[in-house]
Amino acid sequence: MMKKESVDERIMQTAARLFYTQGYNLTGINQLIDEAGIAKPSLYNNYRSKSDVLLAYLDRQALTLFDALEDHLNKIKGARNKIIGIFEYSIARNHTCNFGGCPFLKINAEVASSEKEVLDRVQAIKSRFRNLIFQLVTQLEDKKGFSEKALADMLYFMLEGSRASASITKQIADMESALATIQKII
Template sequence: MGRKVTVRDKILETAATLFYNQGYVQTGINQIVAEADIAIGSLYKHFKSKNDLLYSYLEQEDIRFFTTVEEKLAQKKTPREKLMAYIDFRIDQQKTGNCTGCHFIKINAEIGRTDDEVQQLVQKHKEKQKNLIKKLVTEIQPSKNNFDAKQLTEMIFTMIEGGVVAATINGNTRSLEDIKKLADKLI
């Protein structure tokens, strides 16, 4: 039997859907309250402000992202297979989300440097992604090229992030699929 959905969870899930689909600025507290079918007091019981709700949303998305990544990578044996599985995961995210982008890139583009905590949460999430790639690249110990692990990590990370943006713009995952082939050749 599944875990009971709490009011807090319901608010977070509603806000996550709205923030992702229509943006943080375009989402009002009254809309969250109406779509979550809760009283406004319930929202403020769990979250001090709309910003507090945003921070919780980003923290939740970070946990969800890395929990899923860990599950996908655990199914693979070698570091190379794990890196390819990570890229496949990013491709699948775009396919299941109709190529609508990354939660963190979208919020960063919308709010950017106007909110230090958002900036820190986005940077922390992206740094964790980069560290994962670096760990795998270092374990692979590529010898096909003249790049060191740090350079390869930066290239692969930047290509993937650019591929996510390209998927959003083009409405398909072709760029990400090409990036996977290129990353495989690089390592």
């Protein structure tokens, strides 16, 4: 017998699809309720507001991303290869998402500066990613004359910039170019 999907799970799956494909601001609470197939009180029993749904969505996206990335990196030996693995994972993820872009940057671009809790959450997620790269850089034997911070920053910016470019052009070429450059640098 198949387990019935929880109300929260239906809300999160629907929010993830709508927020990612049409945007947070264009997703109305009534649309979310209708497409999740739930009653309005069910949504409000789980979340106080659309903003709370958004925070849960960000947390879930981060958990999914970091769990999958960790699984991918656990199969790779050595800091250099793991850094390359991050780029390869990001390239594959862009293909899977049809070049839709980073869900965190999309939300960051949509919310007002007054949405401090949301912006702080996005910043924390990006900082976690940046710290992962920094930790791997500290393990590199040859940093090619760069400080650990400078090298980690460069890798992070190349990854973020090439992901943004892939989202704009709907092509993977810039990410592959960034990866080729990184392979020469490290």
